[in-house]
Amino acid sequence: xGFFSRLFSGMQKTKKNFADKLKFIFTGxxxxxxxxxxxxxxxxxxxxxxxxxxxxxxxxxxxTKSRKLKKTDDCKALLKEILIGILEENKAEEFSFPxxxxxxxxxxxxxxxxxxxxxxxFDKMGKKVVLAAADTFRAAASExxxxxxxxxxxxxxxxxxxxxxxxxxxxxxxxxxxRKADVLIIDTAGRLHNKVNLMEELKKISRIVERDYPxxxxxxxxxxxASVGQNAISQVELxxxxxxxxxxxxTKLDGTAKGGAVFAVATENQVPxxxxxxxxxxxxxxxxxxxxxxxxxxx
Ligand SMILES: Nc1nc2c(ncn2[C@@H]2O[C@H](COP(=O)(O)OP(=O)(O)O)[C@@H](O)[C@H]2O)c(=O)[nH]1
Ligand SMILES: [Mg+2]
Numbered sequence: 109x110g111f112f113s114r115l116f117s118g119m120q121k122t123k124k125n126f127a128d129k130l131k132f133i134f135t136g137x138x139x140x141x142x143x144x145x146x147x148x149x150x151x152x153x154x155x156x157x158x159x160x161x162x163x164x165x166x167x168x169x170x171x172t173k174s175r176k177l178k179k180t181d182d183c184k185a186l187l188k189e190i191l192i193g194i195l196e197e198n199k200a201e202e203f204s205f206p207x208x209x210x211x212x213x214x215x216x217x218x219x220x221x222x223x224x225x226x227x228x229x230f231d232k233m234g235k236k237v238v239l240a241a242a243d244t245f246r247a248a249a250s251e252x253x254x255x256x257x258x259x260x261x262x263x264x265x266x267x268x269x270x271x272x273x274x275x276x277x278x279x280x281x282x283x284x285x286x287r288k289a290d291v292l293i294i295d296t297a298g299r300l301h302n303k304v305n306l307m308e309e310l311k312k313i314s315r316i317v318e319r320d321y322p323x324x325x326x327x328x329x330x331x332x333x334a335s336v337g338q339n340a341i342s343q344v345e346l347x348x349x350x351x352x353x354x355x356x357x358x359t360k361l362d363g364t365a366k367g368g369a370v371f372a373v374a375t376e377n378q379v380p381x382x383x384x385x386x387x388x389x390x391x392x393x394x395x396x397x398x399x400x401x402x403x404x405x406x407x
Contacts, residue, residue: 115394118386119404122367126154126405136181139172143180147187154365155337157372164190164371188402194371195398200355200380205235205290206324208281208317209355212310212347213331215298218359218385220249222331223293224256225385225393235290237262240280242273242313245297253295259390263287273297277313281321292324307350314351329355329382332373335364340373348377359385362392370401 116123129150133143144165151161167190168183177183209226211219223239230237239257241250241264250266257264265280277294284292294313300306317326330353332340340358347353356374361367361384374381381396 114386114392115384115400116404116407118362118392119367119401121363121365122154122361123405123407125365126150126368129154130184130406134180134184136179139177139180139183144169151368151371154368155372156368157338157341157375160194160371160375163194163375167193188406191371191402191405192398195374195381195401198374198378198380199398200382200396203327204325206284206292206321207290207327208284208292208294208321208324209327209329210294210296210310210313210317210351211329211331211357212296212351212353213298213333214343215246217298217331217333218357219243219298219331220252220256220295221388222329222357222359222383222385222393223253223295224259225390226291226293226383227256227260227262228390229393230291231260231262236287237291237293238280238284238287238289239264240276240292240294241266242276242280243295243297244269244271244273244276245300249295249297256390263289273309274312274316277316278320281317284321284324292321303346307346310347310351327355328353329357330379331357331359332369334358334361334366334369337364337366337369338372340369341376344373344376344379348379353377353379355380355382357381357383357385357393358396362386367405 133146148165171186172183211223213219227237241253243249265283267276330347356379384394384396386392
């Protein structure tokens with residue numbers, strides 16, 4: 109299956125939720141206040157979030173006026189343009205190597221799975237990958253990562269459950285350097301005894317990376333589960349405040365009608381959406397492309 113069709117089929121539920129509602133407002137009638145109110149309702153009920161919705165409506169009002177558009181049908185393409193523009197405001201730069209990716213996010217969002225997919229992706233690109241199993245809190249967390257490592261035959265650094273995740277990261281950096289690895293990906297816990305502990309642990313891992321591997325480009329990739337909808341915003345704030353996120357991966361788009369949350373998250377801060385997850389298989393991680401994403405909602 110091609111790239112776009114994969115995204116397209118993965119996003120059926122969001123498309124149904126979003127596009128089917130849009131159909132009813134692009135009726136060819138005059139553009140009036142009621143039209144904007146209906147559109148606002150569609151966006152809000154599609155999990156686009158209050159801030160992004162307001163921005164979209166404002167831009168659409170301005171542009172319809174300056175382009176002198178009269179009928180609702182005429183501004184469908186314009187709406188698409190605006191949605192793409194919002195998502196492209198923070199575009200991801202190409203990776204430079206070597207790089208480190210600390211993968212963070214609450215429990216169950218898909219961190220370990222995303223890392224498994226990333227290992228495969230970089231391996232296919234001919235990059236040398238090392239994984240660090242620094243979720244030492246949850247039983248079987250490192251076994252889960254080991255299965256992914258075996259699948260792509262990449263090196264993994266682990267330690268016993270309950271051991272210090274900082275020590276795992278320390279060892280993994282040494283291993284990445286010794287092997288002249290291109291990519292080091294660090295799996296982290298999503299839950300500890302409490303939230304303060306978790307944030308302190310992530311800060312500590314971050315300090316080790318910055319101190320011991322300054323030559324590597326450092327990414328702090330926050331994984332968000334699309335099915336939480338706008339609740340994703342509070343997760344972005346929480347993790348950004350603690351360690352400062354640089355990239356987003358939005359998972360489980362295939363299982364939810366709440367893909368509109370991507371807009372909510374994208375307008376929340378200056379961080380680019382880098383990847384989207386559309387399934388549980390190794391190939392189900394796509395590089396995010398704003399235009400294709402919006403096309404998949406509309407087409
Ligand atoms: N449908 C679907 N399931 C996913 C996706 N990403 C992860 N999962 C599933 O979500 C569950 C939790 O994933 P896991 O990687 O263990 O989450 P973690 O706790 O953040 O490490 C697993 O059952 C994964 O197979 C995705 O993009 N789509
Ligand atoms: Mg995990």
